[in-house]
Amino acid sequence: MRILRTDEARFAELPDYPFSPHYLDVEPGLRMHYVDEGPRDSAPVLMLHGEPSWSYLYRHMIPLVAEAGHRVLAPDLVGFGKSDKPASVDDYSYERHIYWLSRWLKALDLKDITLVCQNWGSLLGLRLAAEHPDLFRRIIVGNGMLPTGEAPVPVVFSLLKAFATHSPWFPVSRIVQLGTERTMSRAEIAAYEAPFPSAEFKAGARAFPKLIPLSADDPASDANKAAWRVLEKWKKPFITCFSSGDPITRGGDRHMQRRIPGAHGQPHITLRGGHFLQEDSPDDFARIIIDACKSEMAA
Structure with a gap:
């Protein structure tokens, strides 16, 4: 497996992204980057990005949740952001992404986790929570x-x-802008392009759409069905925070609210914005996380 690594200089002076880098090898020679902000002794809030973004997507939310007293971790999935990038589309699979994230999770010894996930972050995060339910406290x-x-x-x-x-x-920043209602600045658009100095760095982003199970005989279908069997018995808090203008996931929130016991009676909300609600409504999204953690502590 040929592995590419984006030069750190491409990430210099990104707007609203002052976070110190942290790295962990999830297999020999394959490095994953993550943001780690807030008090280390508090319960972690894990923010998982999706396609074709990276932890930069959560840049406005990370400080708000950290300042509320929570440890916030936002990894870059392998193939994205500051993480290493296997060069072939064939190097990526659903199971490999689950394996890499699981290795990262266990290496950091994370427990009592609040999972915050969107897009492919949900495809991976919900599987992780279902396969390691004892490590997770709530899901948003x-x-x-x-x-x-x-x-x-x-x-x-x-x-x-x-x-x-x-x-x-395959214009990564154009795809993010199409999924965002507000017009991003040139510097923000450049930040979404920063991980990809050339086309060969984009194998992970090109791979993701092909990995979503579209039929019952897909390689990931059985594992996802098994995860649903766990989620259908999930009684810990499960909150949906969807946006008003996303044609891709519309209706998915109601589907999960019906099927997952922990969703019953929770403060589900629809926020203004497109697919990337972290760009359109970051303050409101962060408030949902902070209030969810606070309400359970008060109870």
Whole structure:
């Protein structure tokens, strides 16, 4: 497996991203980067990004949650951000991403976790929580789901999959902007391009759309069905925080609210914004996390 590493200089002086880098090898020669802010002795809040973003997506939320007294961890998935990037699309699979994240989770000895996840962060995070339920205290999902291949996918996703597979041009920042209602600055757009100095660095981003299970015989379908069997008995707090303008995940919040016992009676909310609600409503999204942690402590 040929591994690429983005030059640290490309991340210099990014707007609103002052966080010190932390690194961990999740297998020999494969380094994962993560943000680690706030008091180390407090229960962790784990923020998982998706396609084709990185921990920069949470830059406005991380300080707010950390200042409220929580340890905030935001890893860059392998192939994204400051993490190493295997050079071939074939180097990536759903199971490999689960393996890499599980190694990172166990190496840091994280427990009592509040999971915050969106997009592929949900496909991975919900699997992690279902496979290691004793490590997680609550789950907050924003614009995400755990598909098993049994339900039809939105047309817009099929278009993205075809584009990622066949287009010689894969403009990461343009994709993020299309999923964001507000107009990002040039510096923010450059920050989303920073991890990818050339096309060969984008194998992980191109791989993700192909890895979503679209049929019952998909390699990840059985494992996701097993995760759902755990989630259907999940009684710890489960909160949905979806946005008003996302054509990809619309309706997924109600589906999870019906199926997951821990979702009953929770303060579910719909925020203003597109698919990347961390860009459109970061303060409100952070407030949901802070209030969820505070309410349980008070109880």
